[in-house]
Amino acid sequence: MSNPIHPTSQTPQQLTLTKLKQLMPEAFSEGQLDIHKLTALLSEQDIAPAQEAYGLSWAGKHQVYRELKTPTSQTLVPQPDESVDFDTSQNLFIEGDNLAVLKILQKSYHSRIKMIYIDPPYNTGNDRFVYADDFSESIADYKARAGQTDEDGNLTHSDGMQSNRKENGQYHSNWLNMMYPRLALAKSLLRDDGVIFVSIDDNEVANLRLLMDEVFGEENFVDIITRATGTPTGGGNNAFVNELDYIVVYARNSIKLNIEGFDLTKSEAKIYDQEDKYGTYLTRPLRRTGGEDKREDRPSMYFPITAPDGTEIYPIGPTGYESRWICGEKKYHEMSKENLIEWKMVKDKWQVYQKFYLEGRKKLPGNLWNDVEGNKKATRDVRKIFDTLKVFDHPKPVGLIEKIISCVDTKSDIILDFFAGSSTTAHAVMALNAEEAENNEAGKRKFIMVQIPEVIDAKDNQSAYEFCINNNMPPNIAEISKERIRRAAAHITSELPETVDSTALDFGFKAYKLADSNFIPWQQPTSYDADSLMAQLEKHLDPIVDTATTDGIITELMLKEGYTLTATVREADGYYLLTQNDAPNDGLNDANRLNSAGTSMTLAIVLDDMTTSKATQIIASAPNKTLIMDRAFRDDANKANIVLQFEDAGLVVGCV
Structure with missing residues (x-):
């Protein structure tokens, strides 16, 4: 394989690095020489990095954690x-x-x-x-x-x-x-x-x-x-x-x-070649076979089983040694009751088998x-x-x-x-x-x-x-x-x-x-004079960006409150009611979540014109939480009274 043609002449340093990479590829990482690896490989002294641990390391990993x-x-x-x-x-x-x-x-x-x-x-x-x-x-x-x-x-x-x-x-x-x-x-x-x-x-x-x-x-x-x-x-x-x-x-x-x-294919299902009133099945010997089939391997699996003629059958290996069954005595009786045991006469001797039914069988x-x-x-x-x-x-x-x-x-x-x-x-x-x-x-x-x-x-x-x-x-x-x-x-x-x-x-x-968010982010004033602070406060009198839509605001609030994007949203009389029918029981529930999986949680959102009568209507539906935009209140007294209404009813309310 020929070497690639360099568009410019190579420096002595590049030629040296090329030769070094051929001799010691382990001293390079992502094509770049790792001087610490090279020192450790070439030094006659036992040089180890400051911290050795098994794992994957790469350039920029610490920044990933921050990100x-x-x-x-x-x-x-x-x-x-x-x-x-x-x-x-x-x-x-x-x-x-x-x-x-x-x-x-x-x-x-x-x-x-x-x-x-x-x-x-x-x-x-x-x-x-x-x-x-x-x-x-x-x-x-x-x-x-x-x-x-x-x-x-x-x-x-x-x-x-x-x-x-x-x-x-x-x-x-x-x-x-x-x-x-x-x-x-x-x-x-x-x-x-x-x-x-x-x-x-x-x-x-x-x-x-x-x-x-x-x-x-x-x-x-x-x-x-x-x-x-x-x-x-x-x-x-x-x-x-x-x-x-x-x-x-x-x-x-x-x-x-x-x-x-997966379901078995037709060719794979052909080995199920026996049938009774319970379905199609195959049989396999109940006696353990293979490299670990001796009694001493699992003594609890060596016990007598009564054959149809009343005789007792023990698991005996081909050369006459004491073998073992594939299960213990208790499990055997359970399988027998479940019609998973079959007896066959083979060369004038009773042999016991386990039955495997095809129905429901997967690979x-x-x-x-x-x-x-x-x-x-x-x-x-x-x-x-x-x-x-x-x-x-x-x-x-x-x-x-x-x-x-x-x-x-x-x-x-x-x-x-x-x-x-x-x-x-x-x-x-x-x-x-x-x-x-x-x-x-x-x-x-x-x-x-x-x-x-x-x-x-x-x-x-x-x-x-x-x-x-x-x-x-x-x-x-x-x-x-x-x-x-x-x-x-x-x-x-x-x-x-x-x-x-x-x-x-x-x-x-x-x-x-x-x-981008529908809400104007708070930005620290460049200076702490009264005019700069007042300018920031005025932006947040109504902190909604000009491009915001009602659907966008509702979606952002529901995500921040832990509601999924498939929660139902219903417009009521002057407010929105969100319902999540599969509230999780994940240990992370806050005040607006229920503590049992499979039950509903509801969130009421008020964007405009909050009144005491509207509060009474929302309280009657008993949502898990109510969010009210600050701009929806007429004044501070109106806000205080309505918040008190919810608190007196034992309901959670938040202002945005």
Whole structure:
């Protein structure tokens, strides 16, 4: 293999470093010489770093911790016009930087998500993912700093994402800095019996495993699934063709994780070749066979069993040694009562067997998946629903995501994908629910998709760009993602048999976009003179920004109070009443939450014109909490009297 041609002449230092890297690659990290490693490797003295510990370290890790703890003032704004069945759907599509979105969802969705699947950037050298995260600034300031707008506010590129090429310094560190806070925030959204699946390839699978050990705990590692992609490429290696990628699986709490098995295929079910009034079954000897089948291994499993003719049968090995049964005596009698024991006469001797019925039988998933549809079919499927246009590169197969979801009992739970891409996960959720409806089962899974509005370059993907323009959509991946859901829903509905009521299935979604807060943030005066302080106070007489909408304010307040985006919102007589029908019992409940799961909690919000009669009306409905905008009070006396009304009724009230 020839060396790459350098565009400029190499310095003596570069030549020395090249030779040194060939001799001692272990002294380099991300292409840069680590002088401490080099000293430790070459010194005759026993030199150790100041602190040695097993783990993963990278440039910028300490900044990630700080970033993780930094709250965001941003919010989500509902987009009914971009939604499908906004008022009734339990599915969500959120457009925005997933780190900010995950922070916003922390209170409302803590411990609510059963399963997460993500397909993050693989860090191949062509990915654009390095976000400029700073949550103390506005979205406008962020866009300017990230290079999205010029000094006049004009867009340069509209997603703020940058490429992370292999020749860049800190190539792996950039990826780890991007992934760590997102995984840490995702972990807190998972239920205690929840699980996360992460697709990855050879470029970062080793680092991802160590990273997730740190975030989720080594003890919660479940497995790494190896998948045949069906698309051999030479990517990443000149010696071997790459035909695989991986799915790294971690549990929130491995003790509580329950992996579901799959239904047996017809060929696998053929071995169930016996039948009685209880169903089809197969038998296996009750006597333990194999390397540890001797009586002394488990003495409690050596006992006599009475045969049909009244004789006592002991577990005896082929050469006459004392063996053992597969269970203890108590368990044997339980199986006998449950019709799971069968006797057979073999060569004039009674033999005892255990019965295994086919009904309800599942097989646990293996970690080599070469029986799912490949990436080429995934591309064809997306083109099919987009009128043969190639609008998305490298989508994951719907069948793959269906198989992943089927590993976990998620029939009525939330599935989150915060690298939504073309929303294959949403497609798979809807398809699985529809399949179960055909079998008279109640598939009511719900999805949350999060996707940054990554710009579609006309040069990179002309079909996708023109599709967006021709359909009056901004040319970005989030728009393609939403359209995929709409078209997939229509396709699934068209193929449902007449016996299935499609209206009972949720093929819609509520769309939201990341935005700056509806409330003017308090800014410390540059000087502490009376005029500066008064100017700040005047801004907060009515601290609502000019662009705020009623729906936006309601959404921001409900999220801050821990209500989910699917809580029902009803406009009453001069106020809004929010109802959450599945209040969690997660130990984090505050005064406005109930302490038992499955019950309702309610929040009343008053934006304008607060009166004593309105207070009486709200108190009669006994909400868990009432929020009243300061601007809604006529004066301080009116405010004091109304707050006292709520307190006398034993109800929680807050002023904004």
